[in-house]
Amino acid sequence: MFLTTVETTMISIAENILNEARKQPEGTVITARGMLHLGSRAAVDQALSRLVRSGHLMRIARGAYVVPVKSRFGARPPSAKRVIEALAATGGESIAAHGAAAANALGLTSQVPVQQCFVTSGRGKRLSLGAQTLEIRHVPHWQMALKSRPAGDAIRAVAWLGERHARQAFAKLRKTLPETEWQALTSARPLLPTWMAKAVSEAAANETGANR
Template identity: 35%
Template sequence: MSVTESVQRQIAKVPQGEPFTNSRFLRLGSRAAVDKALSRLVEGGAIQRVARGVFVRPKQSRFVGNVMPDVSRVVEVIARDHGETVQVHGAEAARRFKLSTQMPTTPVYYTNGPTREIRIGNLKVKLMHTSSQRKLQHAGKMPGLALSALWYLGKNNISTEVVKRVQEGLSEEEFETLLSSRMPAWMSEAFRQYEAGRVHG
């Protein structure tokens, strides 16, 4: 069986709309042979290239045609491929918890890898290096998103109302995970005040 056929057979098992990288197929042949096979499949329309070295089996919607995978999902796949941890940047995290209405123009993620820009479709995405493991806790999960939002808001903008809103966006289990995270004293204090208020309220 040729490398192209082997790659094609493996791709058929990948769910439509789920991004994957070329490294997934390196056991099937040399990198050059795998890249050539993937290029042929892109030309034939069997798969689409969404970023450098990242592909997807097109998912069709009768309303919008091709459905592109979520940017976060593509970033996660790229990060995993490079052995990196990534976390949604605080500005976007705060927006998702309805703590800010600011819409970041360029999606930004924290990473323990190098700072760089990647292009996903027509979108520029920024990966910003951080050496703070606390900022990468629970990466890709809701408690991690909450931490990212709180770091972004900072010491002077965290109130019991903010903590309440964060709790409303999490399940009970997720909130417990958040409470047991490593956080700076000012963040812990906001949670302590919130818990105390709930007890007395």
């Protein structure tokens, strides 16, 4: 069986894409746009599809691919943490834990999220990592003001809890957050919704009054 020139070119482009992809850290997201130096858009798209069919790449979303991780148990998707970190690094946008996960981590709720979910100030998206689905939801810019640091997690946690629980949550956070994080949180009040900024101010005032 003889291959046509087009087929030979396609195989060559696919091999070059795979070679470059395998040099990247685990979880690096591969896109056609990032491989256009290897061929035309149509040729790169076809090569990526060929690599998915052969199992050398996994499609995690439309136009987004990752290299599966090989182990003695077979191939598996990269870890969700690595993929999220790679997306944040290459996309130039902040991605952080969802408010529900942040609230649980900060001890504000015992409720454990069933599904892994993240938030971003950019476009929302849904990723498929094998049997696992990751959702990245768009949130207002103020929720990402302090990015993924503890003070930022506190903002997203209280945003998820809602105005009704804000005063109690911030009173607890005042005692548990490191001083530098609490100061960062209070400094961010001009960026927050009125109800949240007021709750932060009340927690700070109550602490000041208790120390007199």
